[in-house]
Amino acid sequence: MNDYSIENYETPFRDMQLPGEEDDKNFGRYRTAEHTVYPGEQHESQEAPGHDEFEQDFSDHFTSDMEADMGLDEAAYDQEFFADEIPTLYPYEKGYSPYALQAKKQWKRGTNDLRPEAWRGKIFGLVVHTTGGSLPGKAVGKNVYPTIAAIDTYFNSYGCHYINGWKGIAGGDLVQVANEDKLAWGVGFGDQLKSIKAKRFEADLPAILVKLWKARWPGYTDPVGLAPVTNVNLCYVHMECLPVVYYVNNKTIIDTQHPPMRKGLRFTKAQHDSIAVVAYDIAIRNNWPMDTKWWRTPRFLGHEDLTPINRKDPNGGWDPGGLRVQPYIDWEYIYSQIELIHSKGVGAILSSPIAVASEVAGAIKTHSALFQGVATGTPSTPPAPDVPPNAPLPVPQTSWGDAVRSNRYYGDKLGWSKYSYQINDFLLPYVGLQNVSLSEEKFAEAVYYWQKQKGFAAKDCDGIIGPNTWRVMSALIPGVTATPPKPTPTTPAxxxxxxxxxxxxxxxxxxxxxxxxxxxxxxxxxxxxxxxxxxxxxxxxxxxxxxxxxxxxxxxxxxxxxxxxxxxxxxxxxxxxxxxxxxxxxxxxxxxxxxxxxxxxxxxxxxxxxxxxxxxxxxxxxxxxxxxxxxxxxxxxxxxxxxxxxxxxxxxxxxxxxxxxxxxxxxxxxxxxxxxxxxxxxxxxxxxxxxxxxxxxxxxxxxxxxxxxxxxxxxxxxxx
CATH class of the missing domain: 1.10.530 (Lysozyme)
Incomplete structure (x- = not known):
């Protein structure tokens, strides 16, 4: 068992931290259950570099050594940068989002960089971050597209899973740099935990930040209560958002080609929409309870919500900037987009196919069928012939539990369980997947989407292969029959x-x-x-x-x-x-x-x-x-x-x-x-x-x- 004491903890990347930052110590024990520590876990709560410490201009903080560490050397962007080949990534492999482009270089940290098995495929939540204004400012100053600079930064620092570029998903500018099963160092909780243990949570923060934090999280006394474990990196996915307000030569620039969603904000509408889409996608794939408004719970928050002590300035929080009198990000808009997705499907705010942004094309290995164009990896399986290429994206139900259990019943009663492999492969295109075995919940979702595409009545689009659905489906799958087994009613299965x-x-x-x-x-x-x-x-x-x-x-x-x-x-x-x-x-x-x-x-x-x-x-x-x-x-x-x-x-x-x-x-x-x-x-x-x-x-x-x-x-x- 690792020693989690401050004295025995040595943090990596010391040379990459901003002046004045203290080492974040690992207090990564489970609060509710005994936990087996995995190799390398002693650094799991370490926060990766790449953020500004405050909202104002930080150009003078960056040394030439730090620039090299952050991947902002021009040499990093010649043809050799993406020359190293890696095995082809399947677009819908577990832990990857169909709404993200997959970077050629997925970060790898040592021999064991996975989060503990208990959280793989069962992610608790999503943390939204900002890279801060210095990273895009340095990139623009060197004529490098900021998303490309961010890919290299987080390839070297292991700090996030997703990079939300200025154009967002709709513009082919959301990039995944690591499988969600990888443990990213997105949040360092050490300083915040020390403050809370010293009973200084409010005293260590500006009064306005305390007021806004309490208003955002009623019923919570401090950030420790937000996450299920104190080592928050164990159970959260991290998304970095590149602000369109940045710093070049000590000047604040608002990008005119990619303006913020409205005056005062620092992110585009496409970026706000992307946060909503990815959050909902993560929720569906990790089976978050859809009968609650999870988007208004600690499953979905900003870095400053978890560690306001080192994400503050006199006017509030800056990462990503929701805890301010004049916020940098519009959480309420994002919530409304999630609610729209929840009621009408992702297609309500996102059309497909989507063109990959030309600025990031050279950095992309592969992508899902939602995108078109420039990926150099193995193309994904096209939709089934009767699924129009511009069909709306699936509209998940609030819960698949009933459909799962009904499918178990009908699989035996109607005899289709013996064709489960053929049915699985038949349904994959209807949820945009390939080369995977569907979970029972995802299987039900695929059935639902197939029923929608086949024109079933709304009441019959339930994700269940019952008698009527099986009668139609079985005729379309080679080698199967709709004839059920014929045991007598008193003959046990x-x-x-x-x-x-x-x-x-x-x-x-x-x-x-x-x-x-x-x-x-x-x-x-x-x-x-x-x-x-x-x-x-x-x-x-x-x-x-x-x-x-x-x-x-x-x-x-x-x-x-x-x-x-x-x-x-x-x-x-x-x-x-x-x-x-x-x-x-x-x-x-x-x-x-x-x-x-x-x-x-x-x-x-x-x-x-x-x-x-x-x-x-x-x-x-x-x-x-x-x-x-x-x-x-x-x-x-x-x-x-x-x-x-x-x-x-x-x-x-x-x-x-x-x-x-x-x-x-x-x-x-x-x-x-x-x-x-x-x-x-x-x-x-x-x-x-x-x-x-x-x-x-x-x-x-x-x-x-x-x-x-x-x-x-x-x-x-x-x-x-």
Whole structure:
């Protein structure tokens, strides 16, 4: 384990810092969980150079040595600069955005420059920066296009993932210089953390900056609370924006060919739009909760929001300059563009195809099908013939959770799961991808876009390959048939036959039908299924559940059949124990059908069950069966929501009907797949209401598991 003390920390790039800057020390420990330190991690919170320290002119700060370090020597821009070949980058490889051009030179820092695995593909947020005015000023003074200068700067300093040039995405001037899985040194948190620990957060800042920071982040006392970890670089992507207000020979210049979006700002409209598009793209690819306005949360912020102590001047913050009386960047405009994308799709603000800016063409290795022109790498796969080349970009739904689970069901029911590879390849062009295996969420999005292109009614564009969609799609994919498998209604699926002996071995007195129904709705009997929350195995056990159950090897749940079954039964037995408290309080039998319904309801949200029970007790209500239990929840759902909200520190709200529907789906599935010879339990009709799998919402939102601390989930039986 590395020593994170200040005394044992040596920062690189000392010679590249601006005069007066202090070394940023690494305080990069997780605040909430034990963390394995990776090689090289001792420098992860170090901030890369390349920023101005203040808003005013800094031409006199730059020495000739610093110019060389920042890549501003003319020799860097001759033919040899981009002569080194690297392996071809696929435009839609994981961690790359289709809206960005990929630089020929992607930075590499040593032998291990990746962020910890826990954050790869699960990026928490985006930090927006400004390069400051000196970098574009130096570049323009040497007749170099600023984006080119920035590519070289960050190739050498590892400080960001994206460079947002003056023309933005719309002008083919947004460049990605590193895979998002790379750990960029974009923010140094050491000075800010020292100030906060010394209880000087407000004292160390101008009064106007304190006022604006608090207005922007109500409910937060200081920047430590904004990020999930104090080493913020672990979980954020960084974007550098080149200002169109810059300094040449001690003079402030406003670029007339690329004017700011309005007077007083320092970035173009195209740059503002690019921030919105990339932020939304990152959110979709990393499965941020779309049922919240994440763009108004710490998932999306500026450098000055995290470390105002070294991003300040007398008039406020300058990086990127939102925390000023007269801001340099218009956050509200960016929010409005994100909301437009959210409701109408990226095509509402961005047309394709896009021409690559001639100024950056020589620096680009490859690009996606959204762009046309000059990339020298392998061209990306064109859209399918029935997708017009200027088709609007996909309009993602707010959540794909329901579609994912419905696709698991229909994949088995209709038999199309055996063609999953062919369907995957067929759908790739509809989300602009190639040579990748789609995640379940991305698969649903691709189905949605295909449905839109084929002219399905709006209500049928749901990302689900149900009977109607499969009938049309199967006719277009060579070698597949829409004929579903023909087992009799009482014949178990193959996975049921395979898993039943293991379930019998470990289930004890847990009803077999209950376990099979659970597995069916959670994983469809597929051990390899994982979600973006890292839920794994037959029972889709969440990492927090593994930790609580002391399942040491969480990943093994996806590979070891017997281990996965044992883990699932361990979870069910835990939920049984806390459900006994409900049975005791409400006075029903612990081996009744109602009891098993409550066990599954606890898997939705123990706090939700606790709130339901509290409301029942307050009204002296004691249900005798599940129908009565459910009807009480329906009649009192608003009161229960308020109890849930009051019962968690973040005041999040869950709809109890989501839990009710989830439970009823389990029993519906149990009745469908289990022959009467397997269990003598008879499930009443009122417990087996028929759901339309293509349209109903069965599952709770992922917001609960994404944003709720694990200790808030679980309650001991005596709490009831």
């Amino acid at each position: 193959n996975w049921v036959t395979t898993l039943t002996p293991l379930l019998e071995k470990y289930r004890g007195d847990i009803p077999l039908y209950f376990l099979l129904g659970w597995i069916s709705i959670e994983s469809g009997g597929r051990i390899e299924v994982t979600t973006h929350l890292d839920e794994r195995g037959y029972f889709q056990i969440h990492p927090d559940e593994s930790k609580m159950l002391k399942i040491v090897d969480h990943k093994r749940l996806s590979t070891d059949r017997e281990f996965s079954i044992q883990g699932g039964i361990q979870l069910v037995n835990y939920l049984r124990r806390i459900s006994e408290g409900v049975a005791n309080t409400l006075g029903f039998q612990k081996d009744s059908s109602l009891y098993w319904h409550v066990v599954k309801l606890h898997h939705w949200l123990p706090l939700g069950v606790k709130s339901i029970v509290q409301e029942m007790v307050s009204q002296s209500f004691k249900p005798t069966n599940w129908t009565a239990f459910r009807e009480f929840v329906v009649a009192n759902s608003e009161k229960i929501k308020q109890r849930i909200k009051a019962g968690n520190a973040k005041h999040l709200v869950w709809d109890p009907m989501q839990g009710i529907n989830n439970v009823e789906k389990l029993f519906k599935e149990a009745n469908r797949i289990v022959p009467q010879s397997v269990t003598n339990e008879v499930l009443s009709d009122d417990e087996l209401e028929d759901f339309d799998f293509s349209s109903e919402t069965y599952y709770e939102t992922d917001k609960a598991m994404d944003e709720f601390e694990s200790e808030s989930y679980y309650y001991q039986g005596e709490d009831y």
